[in-house]
Amino acid sequence: MNSLPNTAPRRNLVLYFQVHQPQRLSNMRFFDIGSGNTCFDEEGNRNIVQRIARECYLPANDILLKMIRKHPNIRVAFSLSGVIIDQFDDYAPEVLDSFRALAATGAVEFLSETCYHSLACMMPGKEFEEQVLSHAEKVYEHFGVRPTVFRNTELIYNDEIGRRVSRLGFLGIMADGVEKVLGDRSPNHVFHHPDQELKILLRNYRLSDDIAFRFMEGGKPLTAEKYVSWLNALPHEDQVVNLAMDYETFGEHHKKETGIFKFMEDLLSRLAKSRSFEMTTPSQVIRVTESHSVLNVPHLISWADQERDLSAWLGNDMQRDAFDTLAGLECDIKNIDDNETIAQWRNLQTSDHFYYMSTKKGSDGMVHSYFSPYASPYEAFINYMNVLTDFSMRVQILKAGKIDHSVSVKMAIDQWPQSMGSRMTMMATH
Amino acid sequence: MKVLMFGWEFPPHISGGLGTACHGLTNSLSKENIDVLFVVPKLHGGESADRTDFISASRVPISVSGSVEQYISAGRVNPDVRTPLYQVIRQQTGVEQIEVPSSLSAYRAPSFEETSSTVSHWNYQFADTEVEVATRREPQSSTNPVEERQITEQELPSHAAYQFSGSYGTNLLEEVRRYAQVGAEIASKFDFDVIHAHDWMTYLAGIAAKKVSGKPLFVHVHATEYDRSGEQVDQRVHAIEHQGMAEADCVIAVSNWTKEIVVSRYRQPAEKVKVVHNGIIPKAATEKMFTPPPVGSHIVTFLGRITHQKGPLYFVEAARRVLERIPDAHFVIAGSGDQMPLMIERIAQLRMSSHFHFTGFLKGKDIERVWAMSNVYVMPSVSEPFGIAPLEAIQAGVPVIISKQSGVAEVMPHAIKVDFWNSQELAAAICSMLKYKSLSKTLTRNSAEEIADITWDRAAKKLTQLYYELTSQHCA
Structure with a gap:
């Protein structure tokens, strides 16, 4: 296979797709707290994952596999969150098979991320590192490869995250190519961390969003021909164009009827034949390309919303209070050291839960509510807090040394304060 | 008559x-x-x-x-x-x-269902x-009766429900x-x-x-x-x-x-x-099923519409002071209203979300469940013409704290009354009620006697x- 670096003046092009669905929460009313209901809506999650598998993951993977067989020089990178891998395992194992088939072609690279698609980088201690390592483990277990390039949840990045990722042994990281860190530089280069042996690839958000958000802009679909003409117009000194988007762009955000799959096929075919671009993977680019310059990122950036910071998840007080309350359980959770409890706690960390609580208005607000299963951020918040309260109660019970999940809640409740009982007695005598 | x-x-x-x-x-x-x-x-x-x-x-x-x-x-x-x-x-x-x-009744305006x-x-x-x-519309139809007939000709009945x-x-x-x-x-x-x-x-x-x-x-x-x-x-x-x-x-x-x-x-x-x-409609004291509180043991309840009138934000300020003294107090907010977003945001700002529990709008059995788990009911209304909820709380055996700016205060000499705006006093009253069981017992007993006279009869x-x-x- 033609995998050696090409020294010809062809520019590199990285296509990277994010695959993720959160474990959506059960609808937990206040009175359901402590009643032994599950935190997560299994039925709902099964339906969603199976539907998106049918409409997006399976058909998109089919096209990709077909195109790779036709054009062996196609290269694509994926990041599958641990949360979605688990759900595929439970609800749609055929999707994992199709990813394995892609992995077997050698044309597909898998990236590393936090296992629970979380904001663990914002938590104290080693939670972040633990989740990154457990994700790498999961990827190896399912696809037989060990990732060498990291991408954080929604490309959240700063120098400190770069440092932590580098210490874990990663050679490269993906971040968003935002102006406030680039200044007047183009994002289409390889950069490096100010004090680590870590290369940084920046997403070209304009060209990425041209597909992800603006595919149907103006009512008619973008054509691959037009899109490739935009790529060709990029300056020749650019080293690499990184296109990154949700994989759900294909068939979910843009339905099949829009012609998104035809676009995908056409684009892959044109890129495979392109004389000015060579498709490559993140690790390959990092291996063969010299860094253009140092990238200093003192403040947190991400690919979300206009602000491209953390405000999509931790922008208002509800989000911060919910997050702090969740994070505050860490000590108890880790002392209990029960796999199921830890997994539940981490599934509650998934960034989507906080994303639903955003009170932003305007076009960002519309994107938030498109993704949210709740009627309003307040309902999202109340439901999350109810689930979290229910969960913390179980944590307290486990902490007290009772390991049986279902029975112990009721036991603890039965022992609840005598004051209540005495008031009832008093009423009865009255 | x-x-x-x-x-x-x-x-x-x-x-x-x-x-x-x-x-x-x-x-x-x-x-x-x-x-x-x-x-x-x-x-x-x-x-x-x-x-x-x-x-x-x-x-x-x-x-x-x-x-x-x-x-x-x-x-x-x-x-x-x-x-x-x-x-x-x-x-x-x-x-x-x-x-x-x-x-x-064939001609009907579109009806809509309210989802509370x-x-x-x-x-x-x-x-x-x-x-x-x-x-x-008024001058049109009263000065020009032909108009009305035209409507009926368009196959709309002139009279309809x-x-x-x-x-x-x-x-x-x-x-x-x-x-x-x-x-x-x-x-x-x-x-x-x-x-x-x-x-x-x-x-x-x-x-x-x-x-x-x-x-x-x-x-x-x-x-x-x-x-x-x-x-x-x-x-x-x-x-x-x-x-x-x-x-x-x-x-x-x-x-x-x-x-x-x-x-x-x-x-x-x-x-x-x-x-x-x-x-208040007298309620025969029925055998109550004990409803365990799903959260904590010190439960302070706000029950009513979350609107300006009911003083929800004063409740939050009082809660903040209560938590300084009684860190395991919990607050149940039963109801919904246009100030709910404001209330939630303020609670989150004060990092008290894990102590507040929103039930949404409640009726019937669910209200009884809330009463069964409440240690004290607080009605901090800014202006309450009467306020029947405190009487219902007392019927259910829950002691109450009400604002002086409420009509119900006029008929309840034994309730604890505070100015709605005085969060400090309100918090002190809540703390006392939670801490001194003898106080809440006495208040509950006396007010229960009191409401025997507050009848629709x-x-x-x-x-x-x-x-x-x-x-x-x-x-x-």
């Missing part, structure tokens, strides 16, 4: 305290040998009270394009046509349902153009206007001695009925726009309230607190305004006396 009574809701289908009050009052009036013809915008089934007949306004045909004034004049022109058009069916429960010929559990519908809210439409939602949605002003037409229509078909209208939604119907029948009008003020909205009063609602009070022969206020507002804000002569305190007696006083004046 027969009373034509206009309400807006009646149990079991209620969204506020008004329906409960109407229920208690009609039941007790029956003991005074008062017959009630109770009109509601919409009957949902299951409404029942002694000696009370119900009319669903949604089944009363009214002129599609007509105005209230037309009705009033029509009623006067044909004083002998007083036999009801509708078929009256008396059911076993003693409820009369009035049916209209089915062809007339979602966050987007709370208080009443309406389009700004509504009143304009209402007033513009308007499908009321009976809720507090965006069509409220339109419904209130239509309800007045129904009021005139009914007043022209039935015999009665006095008219009694509950709250502003029914005032126009009461006025119309008075004009048709010439009978004395009581308007019953359960709340005013000042209570609901503070100083941001809706001028249209305010105007209807004022008109109702001005045209009434007697204004019933549910408390001295409310009477004060009626006199000072609506400029009514004090002698025209009579205070009749609300009561007492309210009905007083009201009956007022009915007779006014009718005798009218006859004289």
